[in-house]
Amino acid sequence: MLSQQLAQQRAESQELPPPSDPTPAPRGSLLDAAIDQLLKDQPSEDDANYVFKSREKSDLTRLLHVHVECNDGDTLVIVNFPPGYSSCSREEWTSKRFCVHSERLLATGSKVFANLLSPKEQARFQKRLELAGETVSQRFIIDLTPSAEGDDLAAQLIELSLPPGVTDWWTSKERLGISPYLVSGHDDHCPHHDEVPIDCVKKTSYIQQNLGLRERLPTIDLVDIKTIKSRAIDDYCPIRHRVNIVRLLLAIEGYDLVLNSASRVYTLTSIASILDCTRVIRDSVYTWLLAEPNTEFIDINAEVAFKIAWTLEIDSITRAAFRILVVEKALDTLAAQPPAQKDRYTVFGRPRVDLPDDLQTVVQYAAQKLADRVHQTLAKFRSDQFYNGLKISEYRQFAEVGDIIRTAISTGSSPNSGQSTLRTDSIRDKLLTRLLDSFSTLYTKLQEYKDYIIQTAMHAVAEYDQQSAYDRDRRCYVEHPRRIPTSLIASNFTDAQHLLTPWFWVYLASYPIDYLGPCYPVEFLALYVDDFNDRLTEATPYLDGGGSYGKSANCFHLENFRIELHAAVTNLWITWTNSELEVPLTRTEHIVLALSEDEFQYLPLWAGGLNDGSGGVFQSTVPDADLGPIGPGPAYCTGNTVATDTSSICQSDKTPSEVSTATLTAGRSVNAVPSNIGPSTVHDGTSASVSDSRVSFTPAASTTGSTATLDRDDSDGYESDDSDEIDEEAWSQVEEPLT
Template identity: 30%
Template sequence: MADPATPTMPDPPEVPNPIQSSVDLHLMELSAIRQSLVENRGNVLAVVTFPKNGSPKPRACDVQAWDKDLHIRMSYDKLMCLGSSKIASMFRPKAQERFRRRLNLGMLPTGVDYVLDFTPPAEGPELADLTAMLWLPRICKLWFLAGHYIPNEILAAGGGVPQRPMADKAVGCVLSLGHDDVCSADNCLKDLCEWATKNSVRGIYDENPLDYETHLPPFRKVPDYCPIRHRVAIMRVLRAINGHGLLINSAVRMWTVAQVAIYLEVPEVVVDPITQWLTAPPNTKFVEICPERAFQLAYALRIPTVLIASFKILVNDAAIDYAATDPSPRLPSKTWAQRRRDDYGDFPSDPVDYGSRALLERINSQLQIFQSDMVFDLLLPKSSEWGKLQNIASVLENLKDPHPLKDAYGKLVKSLVHTFRTGIDAAFKIRTSLYHHQLLTEERRHYVSAQELVDIDVIYDKLNSTQKALTPIFWRALRITDWKSQYANAILEGHSTVHYIAVFNKELCRAIINKEIGDPRNIFFGMGTHLGFAQDDFFNSVRDCVQVICERMRNRDNDRNFPYFLSDHLLLSLEDSELKYLPIWADGLDDESGGVFQEVIPPAEMGPSEPGPAYHTGYTIASSTNRGGDTEIGDYASTIAPSDFGMNGLDLDDATVARSVSAQRSASAVTDGPGPNATRVVAAPSEIASEQFTDDNDDDRDYAEAAFAQPADHQAQGQALARYVEDVPSSSASSTTDFSDLGDFDAADHQQGEDDMMEFSDDDGTSTLDGYEELDPWSAEI
C-alpha cells in the first residue's frame, strides 16, 4: 500500500500518434469541404456540380458518396482583385445567364448577386486541355512510397559530407500518405499500418509487378485523371481564396491543386502551401528524383527556391549527355546515374538547354587551361616561384647558345608543365572512395531498382574526361592530389621534376659565380631566405591554387536554402553564366520582363515601318551574303551589312533615290533573283543621320515615307495599317468608321448591348470557363 504522505506523480502527457493525427486531418478536411455552404458571407455563389448518373457512386475515405453539389459563398471584390481573366469573364452577363440556366436558379439566394459555375465541361477542347494539365505524372502516383521507404543511415551524416538531418528518414505520413478523393477500399483508414513505414518497400519506383502488389493496395492505384478529383480540387482552391487552410497530404493532391490554380490564373493562392510541401525535408527528395516536374511547377507558380534547385540538377545532367563522345540528338530516357527523366514542358528559349551548354563551355575552358603550356601563367600569381622563374627568361636570352643554364631552364619548365598534366590525368582515373561509393549507391537506391542498379564506378569509367569533369568525383580526386609526391614520381625523359630543379639551381649558382648573369636580386630571384627555385614553395602554390578551383567547382554554400539529399553525384555549383537563363524573379529581381534571356533588338536606322514594333533597320542583307548561310543564336546576320551597305549591286545615280518607294521596289526586284552578291533592302547613305529621313527634315513627309517604305522580307507591310497613319481613301465602309464621337468606349458595355443579337441556339451548357461559344468580338484577346 502506498504511503499517503508520498505525492503521486502525474501521468506523462500522451504523445500524439503522428499516423492517427494524419488520418484525423484527412477526414477533417473532407468534412470541411462538404460543409462550405454554411458560409453566408459574400455576394457570389460558387458552385461545383457532380455527375448524377452512374452506379455505384464514387465515395471518399469517409465512406460518403460524391453525389451532392458543392457550394461556397465568396466576395466579388476579392475574386476580381485576383486579376484572373478566366474568373473575370465568368461575370459577363451572357455567362451569368448561362450559369443560372444550367443550375436552374430562377431566383438567386438572398444576398447573392452573382453565381459562378466552376464545374469542368463534359466535353470539348477545354476539357481536353484540362485533362492534359491534370494528368498525373508517374512520380506523383508513386510518391506514397516515400512515406514507406526508410533510407540507409549513411545519408544523414558521416565523413565527407555535412550533417543532413532527416536525410535518412521516411517522408512523414502527413505529407505523402494521403491519396485520391475517390477511395476504392471499403474503409482504407481502418488499418493504420497503411500509413506507416514498411521494410518491404525498397525504393520509390515501379518494381517487378509480382513483388509490387505486396505494398500496393487497391486504394493506392490512382487513375491518371479523375473527374471527381478535379472537382474537389477546384473547391479546395476556392476555399483557399476565401482564406481557409489548404491541406496537401499527397503528391496527387499537390499536383492537381497546383494545375487547377494555374488554369484559373490564381497561382498565388496555392504558392505558399505547395512551396512548403516541396521544401519540407525530407520531402525535398521529390525535387531531386523528378526535377523536371518540380521545375515545371516552380516555373508556373514562381517558386525561386525550387526553380533554382531543380534547374541545377537538370543542367548538370544534360551537360553530361551533351559532352558525350557521340551525343544523341535527343537526351536519353535516363541520366548517366540511371535516373529516369520526365518532361518539363516547352519553352521558346529552353533555359535548361542553354544553361547546360554554358556549363559545358565553362568546364571545357577550365580543362583547356589545365592542358595549356601557359597553365601556370594563367593560374599562379606573379609572386609565386613560377613568377620568379619567368623573370629570368629575359636574362637567359643574352647567354650564348648552347648554355647549360638555358638548357636546364627549358627542361625544368617542360617538366613542370608535363608533370602537372600528368597529375590532372591521374585524377581522371581515380574512382570514388569507399565511403562515397556507399553513399552514392544508397542515394541511387531511392529511384533505381536493385535489378537495374549499375555500380557507380562502372558507369564513371565509361565517361570521357569532359563528362568526368562535370561530376564532383573528379574534383574531389583532384583536390586531394599530393602534388609534392606527384612531382617527385613523375618521369620525363628519364628524370623527375625534382632532378630538373636541382640541375637548374646548380647551373644558376654557377652562372652567378662566373658573373654570366647579374645580381639575382635585380631579377627578383633569391627573394627571401633561398637562392634559386624553391620546390616546396612551388608545390604548395600549385596545391593551394588547385584546391581553390576544386572548392569553387564543388561549392554548395548557396544551397543552404534547399537541402540536397540525393545529389552527391552532381556538380551543382552553377555560376551566373548558367543561372542567367532563368527569369529575373528567380533571384528576387522581378522587372516583369519575364526573364533575362532576351534577344537584342537590332538598331532601327530608318524609323518605323508601321505603327507597332516593326522597324526598318536600314542595313538588312541576306544571311548568305554575310555568313554563308550559317546562323548562330544571338546573331543577326540578316541585319549586318558589309561596309558598302550592299550598294555596289545597285545602279543608283543619286543617293536620294534610295529613299524613294520606287527605287526600293526596283532594288527588291533585282535582288530577289539568284546571285552570290544579292542584297534585299536598299540602305540609306551613311552620311545621313539616323533620325533624319529627308534632307529638308519635313516631319510629316519623313513619317509618311517611313510608313510606306518597302520593308525587308522578314518585316511586315507598312501599308496594311496605312489608314491609321494618314487619311487614306478606302472603299471599305468598315475602314472609314469613326469612333471619335463615342467618348470613353467600353467594350464590356458594348458586349452587353449586343447580347440579344448574339444568342447561340446550340449552347449545350457543357463549357463553363469562357468556352469557345462565348467569343467576344470586342475583346482584345481576339
C-alpha cells in the same frame, strides 16, 4: 421573377464591385510562412489512424458539406460532379453549390475570376439559370465545372495528369522516413478506403536486411514493393479535379489547406495556375516541399519540383531543381555518344518526365552554356598556359628567367653588360646553353606534371565510403535490375564529363598536399628543379653580372610552387563544386551543382535570372564593329571585330553595367534556407569554406615563346595575371567612343 431579378442586377451595376483590398497582399517571407506552418501540431507518425485526425477529418467533412460551411457570400459557385464516385467516408460525391465572397476572389488578382464576374459572363450564367427555371439570391454566379469535351478538356487532362513520381511518392513514408502527414493521404476518389496501406506492401521475395544507421534509407528496394490496387490511382481523375477546385475556393475563403500527398500538391498547383490564383497556395506548397526530409522530392522528382516551383514562382526551389536538371542535361551533351535512353533516364539512372516546351527550352540553353564552360575549362587544362592562368607567381618568375636566358644567348652578352656581341666566351656559352637545356627540361616536366595530375584525377574514383553513399542515394529512384554502380558509370565518362563529378575536383585539389601519393609535386619535380637551380647558380654571373637577377630571386622554389598550386586548384574545386544551395539537396551529391550566373541567366527575373520574357537571353550577342562597315554595297562587313565568345566560361555577354542594372531590377533575391550541407573537405582532412567562388581570369602574354593563348573567363576559378587589370566597377564608368 428571375427576369426581374436579372434586370434589377444589371441596373444596379454594370461593373464589378471593387474588392476590399484591390492590391494583392504581399508575399511576405516564404521562409517565415514555412516555419509557422511547420510549428503546427502534426499527428504522430506511429499512429496508424493518422488520416482520421482532426485536420483530415475536418477537410473531408468540409468538402462533402461545403454548402453548409459556405452559405453567406455574394457569389454562388457551381461545381457539378459525375455520379458513382465515393469518398473516404463512403459518401458519394455529389455536385456542389456554395457561396464565396466576390471581393476575396478579386483580391487574388486572378484575371480568370475577374472575367467570370464581369457583366458579360454574369449575363450568360443568369441566362442559363433562367432557361433552367432556377432562381438564386446571390449577386453573382460562377460555374467552375470542368469542360466535358473539346480543347479545354484536352489541355486540362495534360496539365492535371500525374507523373509516376507523384503517384508513387506515398512509398517515401516507409522508404525515406517522411512523415505520413505529408505523403500518405488518400486520393479524393477512394472506393477502397479500408484497404489503402500506409506502409509499402512487400513481395514474397522481399528479405529484410539489418542495415546500419547510414544504410537504413531507403529501407526497401523499389522492385520489392507490390502494386496495390487501392494505391494505383489514375493519372487523371475527374473527382480529384473537381474536389481540388472546391478545396482551392475554400483556401481563398481562409480555410485551412491540407496538403497530405504529392498528388494533391501537384493537382492544386495545376488548378491554381488554370484559375490564375497561384499566390493562394504558394506558401503552403513551399512549406510542403521544404519540410525535411520531404525536400528529397526535389532531388528525386526534379522536373516535377521545377514545374511546381516555376508555376508558383518559388524562387529558391526553382533554382535548386534547375541546378539538377541543367547538370544532368549537360552530362548528356558532353557524352561521346548520345545515351540510348536519355529521354527516359539520366546518365545516373534517375527517371525523367517531360517538361513543358518553354521550361525544356530554358534547361537546354543553360545546359549548353554549362557544356561550353566545361569544354573551355578543359582546353585551359590542356594548354601550356595552365600555370599562368592559375596565377602562380613562382611559375611566372620561372618563365621570366627563361626569357632572360634566351635574351642573353641571342645578344651574346648579358642584357645590361654592354659587352660586344662579337666577343667569344666559350665558358659563358657553355654555361648558358646548359642552363637553357635545364630550363627546357624543367618546363617540359612542369607541363607533364600538370597533364599527369589532371589525367590521374579523371581516372580516380571516389573513396569506398563515398561510393557507397552515392549508390545508396541512387537506390531511392533506381530499381535493382537496372542499377549500375556509380563508379562503373563514371568509368565510361569522357574527360569533359568528369569535370561535372565532385570526386574529380576533390582529387585534383588534394594532390599537391598528398605527400605519400604519386602525384606529390616534390617526388615528380625535385630532381629537375635541383638541376635547374644548380645550373642557374653557375650561369648567373653571365646573365646580368650578378645584379638584380641574383640567385635568391631566380631559383625555382618548389615548396612555394606547391603551396601556390594547392591554393589555386583548391579555388577551382570550390568554384566548381561548392555552392550555397537554396534548399537542402541530399540525393544528388554525385554531380556538381555550382552553376554560374551565365547558366542562371535563363531563369525569370523573379528567380534571379535575366529572362524578362522578351527572348533576349536566348539570342547570341552581335560582335562589336571595331572599324565600322567596310566596302560598298548593302552587306554589313565588320572588318576588324572584337571576338565574341558566347560560352558561359568566358565573361558574360552582358556588359558590367547591363548586368548591374538587371541585378537591381530583378532583385536577385534568393530565400536561402539553412541546410545540413557543410563545407566540403579534401580527403586528407583539410577543409575549405565557400565565400566568393567567382574569380575573373585574364590571360597573360606568353613569356616562354609559346603561341598558345587562353580565352578570357570570369566563372571557372581562374584569375588574371595582368597587373594592369581594370575592375568591373571601373569598366562600368567607361563611355562609348564618340563617332
